[in-house]
Amino acid sequence: MSDWTARLSEARAAAERELATQLGGATLCQIHSDGRVTGGAKYAEGRLVALADLQRRLRGADVEPLAVVREELARWTADLERLRAQERPSLPWLAYRQGGVDALGDIIS
Numbered sequence: 001m002s003d004w005t006a007r008l009s010e011a012r013a014a015a016e017r018e019l020a021t022q023l024g025g026a027t028l029c030q031i032h033s034d035g036r037v038t039g040g041a042k043y044a045e046g047r048l049v050a051l052a053d054l055q056r057r058l059r060g061a062d063v064e065p066l067a068v069v070r071e072e073l074a075r076w077t078a079d080l081e082r083l084r085a086q087e088r089p090s091l092p093w094l095a096y097r098q099g100g101v102d103a104l105g106d107i108i109s
Contacts, residue, residue, distance in 0.1 A: 004058065004065040011107060012051040019044035042092040046099025050076055054104065066108070073104040 022041040050072065057068050080097035083089045 002065075008051060008055055008058070008107065011103065012048065012055060015044065015048040015051055015103060019048050040095070043095040043099035043102075046096035046101075047103035048099075049096075050100030050103045051107075054107070069104060069107055073101065073108065076100040076104055 019041065022044045028041060028045065054069060054072050057063070057072065058065055061068075076097060080094070080101055083094050083097055
């Protein structure tokens with residue numbers, strides 16, 4: 001297992017634990033249908049999705065991992081900035097995108 005693969009697997013496992021903690025045994029659908037505030041869960045979900053997407057892009061591909069991480073970080077950052085520029089951005093989606101940006105930033109550092 002390469003250093004990148006191990007690091008990414010550990011980060012994803014941590015993100016999965018974080019999301020499970022935020023959900024407290026419920027599903028995201030249950031939380032949303034109940035109308036509960038989901039900023040923490042959306043942040044954790046964003047972390048997990050960004051890392052899972054990155055794993056898929058790196059799996060079996062002959063690519064430079066750091067370049068792919070930077071591309072993903074740029075994409076997530078652009079989406080976050082697009083949301084921030086809206087007059088009334090959705091706070092859960094801001095949290096989601098911020099989670100992805102933070103997860104990918106952590107992988108680079």
